[in-house]
Amino acid sequence: MSNLSGRPPVWSYWVVLPLFVLIWALAAWLLESPLLPTPLSVLDTLVAEAVSGELWRHLGATLSRVIVAFVLAMLLGTAIGIAMGRSKTTNALFDPMLVLLLNLPALVTIILMYVWFGLVEVAAVMAVVINKVPNVAVTVREGARSLDHRLEDMATVYDFTRWQRFREVWVPQLFPYLMAATRGGLALIWKIVLVVELLGRSNGIGFQLHMAFQVFDVAAILAYSLAFIAVVQLIELAILQPLERRSSRWRQPEAAHA
Amino acid sequence: MLELQIAGRSFGQPVLGEVLATIERGDHICLLGPSGIGKTTLLNAIAGLDKTIPAEAIIGREKLRVGYLFQEHRLLPWRTLNANLRLAGASSEEAEAHLVSVGLEGYGHYLPDQLSLGMARRAALARCLAVKPDLLLLDEPFASLDPVMADGLKTLIAGILDANPGMAMICVTHDGGDAEILANRLWYLDGKPARLQWDDKVGEPGLIGGLLGKLRRLDLAGS
Numbered sequence: 001m002s003n004l005s006g007r008p009p010v011w012s013y014w015v016v017l018p019l020f021v022l023i024w025a026l027a028a029w030l031l032e033s034p035l036l037p038t039p040l041s042v043l044d045t046l047v048a049e050a051v052s053g054e055l056w057r058h059l060g061a062t063l064s065r066v067i068v069a070f071v072l073a074m075l076l077g078t079a080i081g082i083a084m085g086r087s088k089t090t091n092a093l094f095d096p097m098l099v100l101l102l103n104l105p106a107l108v109t110i111i112l113m114y115v116w117f118g119l120v121e122v123a124a125v126m127a128v129v130i131n132k133v134p135n136v137a138v139t140v141r142e143g144a145r146s147l148d149h150r151l152e153d154m155a156t157v158y159d160f161t162r163w164q165r166f167r168e169v170w171v172p173q174l175f176p177y178l179m180a181a182t183r184g185g186l187a188l189i190w191k192i193v194l195v196v197e198l199l200g201r202s203n204g205i206g207f208q209l210h211m212a213f214q215v216f217d218v219a220a221i222l223a224y225s226l227a228f229i230a231v232v233q234l235i236e237l238a239i240l241q242p243l244e245r246r247s248s249r250w251r252q253p254e255a256a257h258a
Numbered sequence: 259m260l261e262l263q264i265a266g267r268s269f270g271q272p273v274l275g276e277v278l279a280t281i282e283r284g285d286h287i288c289l290l291g292p293s294g295i296g297k298t299t300l301l302n303a304i305a306g307l308d309k310t311i312p313a314e315a316i317i318g319r320e321k322l323r324v325g326y327l328f329q330e331h332r333l334l335p336w337r338t339l340n341a342n343l344r345l346a347g348a349s350s351e352e353a354e355a356h357l358v359s360v361g362l363e364g365y366g367h368y369l370p371d372q373l374s375l376g377m378a379r380r381a382a383l384a385r386c387l388a389v390k391p392d393l394l395l396l397d398e399p400f401a402s403l404d405p406v407m408a409d410g411l412k413t414l415i416a417g418i419l420d421a422n423p424g425m426a427m428i429c430v431t432h433d434g435g436d437a438e439i440l441a442n443r444l445w446y447l448d449g450k451p452a453r454l455q456w457d458d459k460v461g462e463p464g465l466i467g468g469l470l471g472k473l474r475r476l477d478l479a480g481s
Contacts, residue, residue, distance in 0.1 A: 153307045154332040157324060158346045158389065168345060172336045250336040250369055 037219040046223040054208075059227055061204040065121075065193045069128035070185055076129065077136025077181065082170070084137065085144020101134040106192050110199055119200040128192050135188065136181045143177030144170075175247050182240065186232055259283050259426060260393065261317040264303055266451060267296075267310065274299055275451035281393070285426045286419055288437035290470065291447035297430045298329075300447065301395050304428065325386030326395045331378040333370040339381050340366035348388035356384040360414060376407040380414070387418065394418075396429040400436060412439050434470045446473050 021039055028038040037045075049055035084091040084098075110127040117123035147170060155165050171178075197206025205224045212220035260281040267274040273296045281287065289297050303311045305326050306319055313319070333342045339362065343353035354366050360380040370378055379399065386394055399415065400408040416439060419427060429440055437444060437460065446456035456473060 150328065150330065150332055151334070153302070154326075154328065156307060157305055157326045158385070160345065164345060168334055168337065172334070250371075 035216065035218055037222070042219050042222045042226070045219040046227060049220070049223060055224070055227060058203055058205050058208050058224070059231065061201075062190070062193055062197065062206065062228065063231060065125060065128070065196070065204065066186075066190050069125050069132065069193065070189050072125070072129045073132035073136055073185060073189065074178075074181065077133045078140050078174075078178065080133065080137040081140025081142075082144045082174075085141040085147070091141070098134050098137060101130070102138065104131075106131045106195065110192075110196050114200045121201075124193075124196045124201055127196055128189055131192050132185055132189055135184060139177050139181040139184070140174060143174040147173055172247075172250075179240070179244055183236075186235060190228060190232060259318060260304075260322065262304065262315070263317065264300075264311060264315045267299055267303060267308065268451070272451035274303070275449065275453040277303075277454055279445070279454060279457055281426055281428070283392070283424045283426055285443050286441050287426075287428045287443045287445055288441035289428055289430045289445045289447060290432060290434065290437065291445075291452070293432060295447050295449075296452040297447055298397055300452075301326075301397055301428065301430055304393075305395055322392040323389050324393050324395060325389050325391030327379070327382055327386050327397060327399055329397045329401060331370055331382040333378065333382055333385065335370050338367050338369060339384075342370070342381070343385050343388045346385045346388040353384075353388060356387045357381070359387065359418075360384045361410075376403050376411070379403070380411065383411075383414070383418075391425060394425055394427040394429075396427065398430055398432075400431065400433070412436065416440055446470075448473070 024036075025039050028036045046055070080094070084094055106127075109130050110124075113123040113127040113130075117126070151169050151173075155169050160169065193204070194206035194209065197204035198210045199206075201207055205228055208224050209221055212218075212224070262277055262279045262281070264274065264277040266272060266276055277300060289300065291297050299308070302308050304316060304319070305324055306313070306316065333339070334345070337345070339357060340350060340353045343356055344350060348356060354363075357363065357366055360383050362377060362381055362384065365373070365377070365381070370381065373381060383399075396415070400411060403411065415427075415429075419425060419440070427440070428445075429436065431437065441460050444456060444458060444460050445454050447453070448455045
């Protein structure tokens, strides 16, 4: 009751997850099956893969695909979203296409790209981008529709250049939408990248999962998944959260001066 | 300096009728009229914000620098006052000087939302000055200010007009008292669709009050 406002107590972050690991350890210890390795043996596998260098090679391959696909999807999706949010005609023209792409299963895009362009890197990245662009576009379109027309008029009167209008008027208003697209994007993209790798690449975490699956090496499957979850969490903590804090500082001016 | 040949403007139903007028340098016009009659619509048309009104209807605007004081401050809330003024074309030093001239010395690093309404409006006025305007458009500059603040702002605007004799001003207001202090010319907008019912120089003091009374009675009789 005392925490209706303000921060929750620090310990509350450290209850459910450790408890989950504990239950996992207990179950694994009771079952003694290779299909459910203990947390410690997963950690052992992780360390062994890291020492041999395999982990870094595959992690690097997956991460670079994620980054390239993410940047392309964000750029394209933002441009399409702004165009559709600003012009009703553009929206009417492309909306049916957007609905189609939104509901196209990721697996279908991936298969089609591989069938049409072969098992090459470009096809892999393109498949991921095509999957992600509609989500970004829909989110950003929502933001572009809610742009404040009063500030638009102001920018017109004061002769803002196109760049100033984009950088000073639009981006700050679109920022929460871009952040939402980024968060959702990272989570979605790395999962799609794994499927892409599983189906047609010879490196990356998806490829390793494929290999582990064929020999039912559950410890390796968990080790590689955990490694990438850790990377995504690191991106959130080291890049996204500081960026968000910096960009929304104006929302809480320290001292009201009324 | 500026010639208006506006054919009209409708939002579903006609709001603005034909508006023909000429604005000269040094004209200090107060635009009066009942609320909701289309005063802001006319001001937006003059500022070129109304895309449905062809540019040829406002002859001479291309060559003019226009400073527009909106009803809300419309400063970018994520930029400091100084940065807001720089976006209007001032250098950092000029921005500070403009802020000083509206009584906001030392507030350059403040964000707009840290200011009171009256201060924010003066900051927005400073931004108008930052474009070194030939034409100053003021939309209800004294609305929702307490009388002391409103008087302060009136004195400030009158001072700015005195210091820049070539500057023209159009000030939307519904208070004839504002016109007594600021205007040397009076527009009265009324009717359906709205037209300029009165466009003349301001004569001796006290005239405006009587005139407004007459115009309003005329309006009542007509409707």
